[in-house]
Amino acid sequence: MDSAPMPTATRARTKVTAIPGDGIGPEVMRATQQVLAAAGAEVEWEEALAGAEAFRRGIAAGAPQETLDSIARTGVVLKGPLETPVGYGEKSANVALRKTFEMYGNVRPVRELPGIRTPFSGRGVDFVVVRENVEDVYAGIEHMQTPGVAQCLKLITEVGCERITRLAAAVAQAEGRRKVTVATKANIMKLTEGMLKRIGEQVLAEYPGLQHEHMIVDNCAHQMVIRPEQFDVTVMTNMNGDILSDLAAGLVGGLGVAPSANLGDEAAMFEAVHGSAPQIAGKGVANPTALLLSALMMLRHIGDFATARRIEHALYVTLEEGKDLTGDIAREGEGVPTAVYVERIIANLGRESGAVPEREYRPIALKRWPQITWYRAASTRELVGVDVFVESERDPRAISITLQAAAEGSAFDLTMIGSRGAQVWPDIGGHSFLVDHFRARFMFKEPPKGNGIAEITDLLQRIGRQHNWMHIEKLQRFDGADAFSKA
């Protein structure tokens, strides 16, 4: 049960930054605001600019300072789709807003809607994908290693894993859900993906009301198609979550009806996941359902559970009856204009639908993270070697000879040469086809006396006489354990 509505007189209106955005954005925003107003949502809108117009005005991040100021002030955003015009901007305005306000958690409810026919209709699909939103390969830190070999860094942090897991647990608690599935590729990436598995399991053990399980992420994608009913809340790193949340949206009608929230300590941004659909923009036929469902998440976020419930029931009644739907979801005919669909939802306010899952909503209890540079101390640290990535057109044996000669008289022994994660020297068979990018592993003959930098820079100069190196990684041990993969 939602909590009972509070008398209007005692409720302050909550300020919310509204970013209509591009394409159909202004139309679906207006439609959503009309429904919220008719339902009596105590929201005061601050309209703000972001997207194509901002880029064209020369604002590199796609959002002017006034918009950032408004978000900093209100802490709550409802946002339409944003475009990055071709030729502008290194990153999208969406990514910029998420990063500026460290909205580290992306929450994507995946719930069957009445009247939206899919191959999974009637099975009661109802789960939430929680996706880490600021780390992983998504950071886009890339370096060409050689003219034909590109590298991107996948960075995962313990605190990032803890934050996203606690958010998943908070989402589960806020919606009375019982299980959290941590989905990772820990079997292949033991340190990065394995970190979410390890931290996720540790953190979730603190929530006795929640069951938790781990699932390999490719199996999770498979299971979402085979038996989506089994999921309740899932949590994933950024790139995996990107793919699986879009997959999941497809199970219940697609991006046109998929809401989302981006949550952080300083701000929460609610947005439709779909694009700006420029081909139908301005025609008054866009479907505002995704943004309206996002607005319901927003109303619950600001504590207005009763209004969210009123609108949710009216929307479900409208979808169930199937009259006056927009063209993309109409069950017969060509569909009606956005305005007629909105009128119908408003007319249905006060009606109750049996299709809305009975759920006791509470606010999402986000842990507040201190404004610091986070770190974890290690009780012991050792520097045991260095991986030097070299460019060479030669074969591994030839490379081993010059590298061993280079290391002669240095503090290091060459112990292994690898190519894309496979050992190619000492020879263990196979690998007749190679690329000009090799990792040479050098281990200290004996532990360095000081910080080891003199020894490493000496080695780099020796190697540099014969080989072009482009990338160095120290090999460390933390708390007595190797802090690097073997191969």
Added chain:
Amino acid sequence: MDSAPMPTATRARTKVTAIPGDGIGPEVMRATQQVLAAAGAEVEWEEALAGAEAFRRGIAAGAPQETLDSIARTGVVLKGPLETPVGYGEKSANVALRKTFEMYGNVRPVRELPGIRTPFSGRGVDFVVVRENVEDVYAGIEHMQTPGVAQCLKLITEVGCERITRLAAAVAQAEGRRKVTVATKANIMKLTEGMLKRIGEQVLAEYPGLQHEHMIVDNCAHQMVIRPEQFDVTVMTNMNGDILSDLAAGLVGGLGVAPSANLGDEAAMFEAVHGSAPQIAGKGVANPTALLLSALMMLRHIGDFATARRIEHALYVTLEEGKDLTGDIAREGEGVPTAVYVERIIANLGRESGAVPEREYRPIALKRWPQITWYRAASTRELVGVDVFVESERDPRAISITLQAAAEGSAFDLTMIGSRGAQVWPDIGGHSFLVDHFRARFMFKEPPKGNGIAEITDLLQRIGRQHNWMHIEKLQRFDGADAFSKA
């Protein structure tokens, strides 16, 4: 139409390495071999060991030398599921076999089967996922950057992109397909994922009989659920392909009926994708369909199109009629033992099914890659700076002061500090929560005279007096373009 069967007398028997594997592996292998023998496949099996038993014998890669020798001799493998017992092996035997023989292409047909009911039945889903198999984050090259920050390298090569795209084109041509969809995350990872987009589009333009398109990979996952009929052949990097191929298998009945091939220059390995199912091993009830479908791919690979066609029709007739199916796919009752299912398929040899897609198969024309260390030369190269990754618990402004002081008098200027891909110095707002891992970008004040190593090692020593650095990337320009991302 398949080509007409050649008279047996003129056909040599092709040697194939059979690896029964673990759990239900021996049962499904025996079943598959029985069907092939009954259909007159001209195959001579060399049985070989890999998996749990090999690990227990102390063979770190999970496959003894005799097995590797057999594969090197035959060049063709049919393989059951392999286990890695807990506590053994850094990598699975599957991965080891793929890497040893550089089987760079994973081919996963996704085709609706008669009588296997799924939410997508009747829509004629029929496409192929081609996944790069040896590069990407799958290489598992990981380094802890600080005690709480893990890193994995995502490595993508031009030649790897070319090879996998040519394989996708060859698969399309071998099966008379018309379209190849290149699915990447090029919008976020311009150098790595963007490489597959760029090379893929270049290579596919050489095949006038094939249409090609690019799709963002998360949208591709969404489209596979929304409208899987649109796909013909898709091609992806390793991790994305891992997830999307398992998703796709779910559309047509799941891993229990999903065949696959791993292709390379030196060997081709055909295997079921499912696990070893130890809970039903030895009970004689396992479903051999996935391995049998894999064996059909193998028969076509060795040019025995007629036998493949005979078995495919018999299998489809069996599935359509629905009598004598194993428990996992039985439409009523508890299902029959493996042996009864196999007898039924054999009894149906010679019958024709209308459900088998009419398709003119040709051998997959794999380009043979030279046994070299591949490289691409750049016409010009410049070394313009270095990214130094430092560990620090301080805030970005404090770090910038010490780093600038360290660079004072060096060949470099500090131009930027980033945290997980976002600029945090000079300050552009936001980012109150940070981790102890920062990237400091140093640009040469003027182009270095020599190879720049003396200047870099000087900088590293200066920085090392105040900061712990653990990772270095040279900033290069190839052919006049920045070979690194801006942020």
